[in-house]
Amino acid sequence: MDRLDAELTRLYQPLHGDAVRGIAIPFRKAAGGEARHWDDLCAIANALQADYGFPAPAVSVAARGGYVLWLSLEEAVPVEEARTFVRLLGRAHPDMLLAADDVGMPVDLPPHLDAATGTWSAFIHPGMGASFADESGLDMPPPAAGQLGFVDGLERIAPARFQAALAALRATHGAAPVTAPVTALAAPPAPPTAPAATQPGAIPDGLLLKDATLEDIVRFLHAKHIEPTFRHLIPPPRGGFGE
Numbered sequence: 229m230d231r232l233d234a235e236l237t238r239l240y241q242p243l244h245g246d247a248v249r250g251i252a253i254p255f256r257k258a259a260g261g262e263a264r265h266w267d268d269l270c271a272i273a274n275a276l277q278a279d280y281g282f283p284a285p286a287v288s289v290a291a292r293g294g295y296v297l298w299l300s301l302e303e304a305v306p307v308e309e310a311r312t313f314v315r316l317l318g319r320a321h322p323d324m325l326l327a328a329d330d331v332g333m334p335v336d337l338p339p340h341l342d343a344a345t346g347t348w349s350a351f352i353h354p355g356m357g358a359s360f361a362d363e364s365g366l367d368m369p370p371p372a373a374g375q376l377g378f379v380d381g382l383e384r385i386a387p388a389r390f391q392a393a394l395a396a397l398r399a400t401h402g403a404a405p406v407t408a409p410v411t412a413l414a415a416p417p418a419p420p421t422a423p424a425a426t427q428p429g430a431i432p433d434g435l436l437l438k439d440a441t442l443e444d445i446v447r448f449l450h451a452k453h454i455e456p457t458f459r460h461l462i463p464p465p466r467g468g469f470g471e
Contacts, residue, residue, distance in 0.1 A: 230372070231380070232375055232376045232379075235376060235379050235380055235382075236379065238384075239298075239300040239384065240252075240298065240300055240337060242304065246306065246307060247306055247307065248301075248304060248305065248310050249300070249301045249303070249304040249305075250298060250299065250300055250301070251298070251299040251310050251313070251314065252296050252299075253272070253297045253298075253299070254290065254294060254295070255269045255294050255295045255296070255297065256290075256293065256294040257293045257294050263358060263361035265294050265295060265361070266295060266358050266360075268323075268324045269287065269295050270354075270357070271321065271324065272297060272317065272321060272324060273285055273287070275321070276299075279393075280389065280392070280393035280396070281389055282393070283382065283384070283385065284354075284382070284383075285298055285299050285300075285382075286298040286300075286351055286382055287352055287354050287357055288338045288349055288350060288351045288352060289349065289352050289357075289360045289363060289365060289366070290349050290364075291342035291345055291347045291349040291365035292342060292345055292347075292365065293363070293365070295357065295360070300383075300385065301385050301390055302384040302386055302387055303387045305390070309394070312394070312398075313390075313393070313394050313397065316394070316397035316401045319397075319401040319402075320397060320400070320401055338351050338370075338375065339351070339370050339375055341369070342365065345365060346367070347364055347365030347367055348365050348366040348367075348368070348369055348370060349365055349366075350365070350366050350370040350375065351370075351375050351378040351379055352378065353378060
């Protein structure tokens with residue numbers, strides 16, 4: 229098993245069945261919504277970190293368009309509990325494009341070729357997410373080393389922290405628990421303190437909370453001994469050049 233497979237196993241398997249250890253939350257394109265699905269993903273990702281102390285999640289671009297936010301749990305939870313978490317998260321953010329019924333469905337871990345579209349799903353750097361708002365996956369397989377760089381060392385959500393977040397959502401947005409209620413973790417943990425100042429040129433923690441530049445991304449990949457390659461075509465203005 230190579231390093232990428234090992235990291236994906238550590239973070240997300242199993243992904244379907246009666247229990248899940250990875251929660252994949254899709255944000256699909258909305259008709260006329262432009263980049264709203266990306267904005268929604270960023271808002272949820274930031275809220276999970278700021279409100280519940282979750283570690284930074286992984287982000288992927290979907291082969292059929294849109295994005296997926298990936299949460300990794302240290303211990304598996306029942307599918308219905310994961311769906312309840314996403315459903316309550318949707319109540320806390322009613323304008324977001326969340327679909328709790330998608331949680332627990334069979335899902336293919338990136339990188340993965342979708343036979344119907346001929347495009348690939350792939351993990352991406354959060355700082356570049358907006359660049360893929362109009363894309364439907366990648367038309368070439370992403371380099372394994374680059375995919376490893378986006379998931380290597382990601383932290384998993386501790387059981388107590390996940391249950392605390394679930395209990396807080398139940399308390400504020402109401403839902404009958406689908407499993408035995410958690411009584412010892414009625415309040416969420418205190419939000420994490422602000423990170424200490426970084427050295428000039430250092431990459432800030434929690435890049436979803438930052439506006440990462442291309443230089444930030446290159447430094448991030450170089451730190452993991454990955455030589456990046458970027459291939460993104462910028463379409464001409466509507467009506468042709470010069471109009």
